Amino acid sequence: MSRNSRRPDAPTTPALYAMVQTGLEPVAADEITRDLGGQVKKIARGIVVFKLNEITPDVIKLRTTEDVFLLCWGSNSLSYRPTDLDNFRKWTANRPDWNQYFRIHHAIRPKTKGKPTFHLVCQMQGEHAYKRYDAKDALVAGLGGKIPAGWQPADQNAWLEIWLTIRGKTAVCGLRLSDRTMRHRKYKEDHVLASLRPTVAAAMVRLAGPSPGMTLLDPMCGAGTILAETIELSRQRRAGRIEVLGGDNDPNAMFVTSQNLENVGPAHLARWDARRLPLATASVDRIVSNPPFGKQLASLDEVGPLYAAAAAEWNRVLRPGGRAVFLVMEQEALSGPLTANGWKATRQLRVRVLGQPAVLSVWQKPDEPATMPGT
Structure with missing residues (x-):
């Protein structure tokens, strides 16, 4: 039975x-589909809704997502009026099978020693006729009697x-299944200025599509993400090693990279x-890089x-036919010299980096022209 198959009588x-980081929804959806065998049901700004036949710990191994929830x-279709608050309470109280949800959570996140702890989070953007604390109060009211007695509220690391x-x-x-390490990564102990977010870096690598035996280069590697x-x-x-090359002109960046990669791999x-x-000329198969933005340079x-x-x-x-992926704010400054060399842009995603709009672009270098007989 495959990992994503399910018996007909299974619940x-x-x-x-x-x-997901805004703009990366298609990349995350592709990872969910290809790597987990999931069925993507809806994509909205910053969110990918999906289904799995079986929810296993593999779901928190996704690389391009910030967090995963049940x-x-x-x-x-919110009304923006206080009537939304009553709906929040009713939906929270009646829609989920909380016992089932808690069982799934506990299987993915086994309990540590001590009393179980919980935390309720409310985030709100936009103009509404109620405040964030009003929405959180409605959430608390809907959860009345749902959280087992004896569980302790905690603001940190619940x-x-x-x-x-x-x-x-x-x-x-x-109900959150992931923790902070999904977005921040355990390996990233040191940072440099404007260090690339790991989920964005993972999306760039996926778009580059390196295969075993290939060589991938980041010529401006920063913190090595x-x-x-x-x-x-x-x-x-587990299909074979990808050769990884990286460098930077900043000695501090090189130190940070070496520290971050110490427990990752060669x-x-x-x-x-x-x-x-x-x-050497034509020595790498893929280039993936986040060159310095204009805001990071003197001018x-x-x-x-x-x-x-x-x-x-x-x-x-x-190499001819190779692929490159770049993340920049000044897309025109990048595309000019690349197209002058015959490179073709095959995909562009508009994202936000450090609160600023940027473009993630995929480029293909043309194959060498065929050599004609007698030339």
């Missing part, structure tokens, strides 16, 4: 939803968390200038020359 599992209830998230006319209530996510992807698939690291890479005028010089090196070291 129906509840739906789940993943919280879906208790959801609505996309074993069980129930979230109510309100965005405009949409509200969703969920892209390198770490490549190694983790290779380990999860990578070839070097301090270098990304405009003059010490690599926006520096971005164009930097990207142009780096693009010349990327073109030199990437």
Whole structure:
């Protein structure tokens, strides 16, 4: 029996939803479908709703999602009026089978020593005729008698968390299965300025599609997050090693990268200038990078020359037919030199990084033209 098959007489599992960085919903949906065999039911801004025939600990091994929840209830037709509060209470009290939900949670997150702890979270965006604390009070009222006696409320590191998230006319209530390590990762002990979010790095690596035996390069590796996510992807698939190369011109970044990768896996690291890479021509299969944004440099005028010089090196070291994935704010400054080398943009996703709009783009380098006989 496959991991996602189910006996005809088995109880129906509840739906789940993943919280995702805005713009990465299609990538997360692809991971849920391909890696978990899930069925994506709905995609909204920052949320992917899906179903699994069997909910196992694999669900909290997703790399492109910030958090995963059991879906208790959801609505996309809030009135913005106080009548919403009564609905929050009724939906919380009546819609979920809380005993079933708690059993699933306990199987994914076994209880540690001591009394069980719980925490209720309410997040709200938009203008409503009620406050966030009013919505949380409605959630508390709906949970009356549902949480077992003896469980202790806790503000930090609670074993069980129930979230109510309100965005405009949409509200969703969920029982959290993941913890903070899903979005922050255990390996990331050190950071550099504007360090890339691990879930974004994981999405970039998935879009690059490295296969066993390939070589992947991050020429401006910062804290090494892209390198770490490549190694983790290779380990999860257990299909063979991906060779990982990374470097940066900042000695502190190289130190941070080496520290973060210490418990992840092997990578070839070097301090270098990304405009003059010490690599052989056509020696890498994939390039994945988050080059410095204009806001990280002394002047926006520096971005164009930097990207142009780096693009010349990327073109030199990437094999014909190779693929590259970049995350930048100044997309025009990047696309100009890449298209000048004949590269084609195959996909673009608009995301937000550090609160700023950015573009995640996938590029294909053309194959070498066929050599004509007699030339």
